[in-house]
Amino acid sequence: MRVLVIGATGKTGHAVTRALASRGIAVRAAVRSVDRQNMAYAAGARSISVVDLVSGAGLPAAVAGVDAVYHLAPNVHPDEVRMAERVAAAAAAEGRARFVFHSVLHPDDASMPHHLRKAEAEHVVRGTVPGATVLRPAAYHQNLLEAARSGRLAVPYSLDSPFSNVDLDDVAEAAAVVLTRHGHEGLTYELAGPEVLSVREQAAVASEVLGHHVSAEHVSPDAWSAGPGTGLPEQARADLLAMFTAYDREGLVGEADTLRRLLGREPRTWADVLRAAGPVDGAATNR
């Protein structure tokens, strides 16, 4: 079986490529530039296609002859609806490709513009590729992993809001399942982790697992804008500030039963992910 993975050099695409390759699936990695092709090969891709999601250049050749397409958009990209349209249209023209779209948990939350773009992209995908499968992952544990290992979780939203974050490798494994097995056509799956934790609770768990103190600190959105958010395009910064406000209000919580069923085992907890990564100076546990 051959699967095209869009965004294979990014955080999510890399994990999905690795999950597929470890199951013996031939991954064709869509990369924006050949300069980064080694990242895709390192994840286990067998071949490379250069694709520009903004212009659509390279898409017909990339989808030619594949059995399935995994599509994701670059994070908070203003053009993500049209990107979905371009990739879905190329896959539909190829005819026989199974299509899986990587969306987000609660895409119809109108308080977050980039979530709403995902809802629109889902709509476009379903209308273009009959039988497309949609995955809606929660926020990844890996977003906070390196910060926890370095001893400080500093976030621009409430330390007490609830989150059911999910292990990215579990998401990638679920993606591999729906890409390679029948029975998921036309379905939409929420992929959330098995526990609900605030950032304050995540810091406490990390302190215990890693054996060193991990602080939880609130950073004001203004300080975030002037610091980590400063180099972002205006729209991406606005999208993320809207997300922090939504996180302040209600966090981001989903259910884990679907992921449990797809994996056929218990999804990994925050403690599992920390244990596998280990402390900064320590040896990571293989899994």
Ligand SMILES: NC(=O)c1ccc[n+]([C@@H]2O[C@H](COP(=O)([O-])OP(=O)(O)OC[C@H]3O[C@@H](n4cnc5c(N)ncnc54)[C@H](OP(=O)(O)O)[C@@H]3O)[C@@H](O)[C@H]2O)c1
């Ligand atoms: N982070 C989370 O917790 C989370 C949770 C749920 C859903 N999601 C969603 O997952 C998706 C992927 O997020 P991510 O963090 O994995 O993204 P990412 O690391 O930024 O990766 C984006 C990928 O897209 C590629 N790309 C960017 N512009 C491109 C273009 N014009 N043409 C072709 N390729 C292009 C990048 O290539 P280069 O390597 O060349 O830049 C990279 O491979 C996003 O839509 C996000 O909303 C994320």
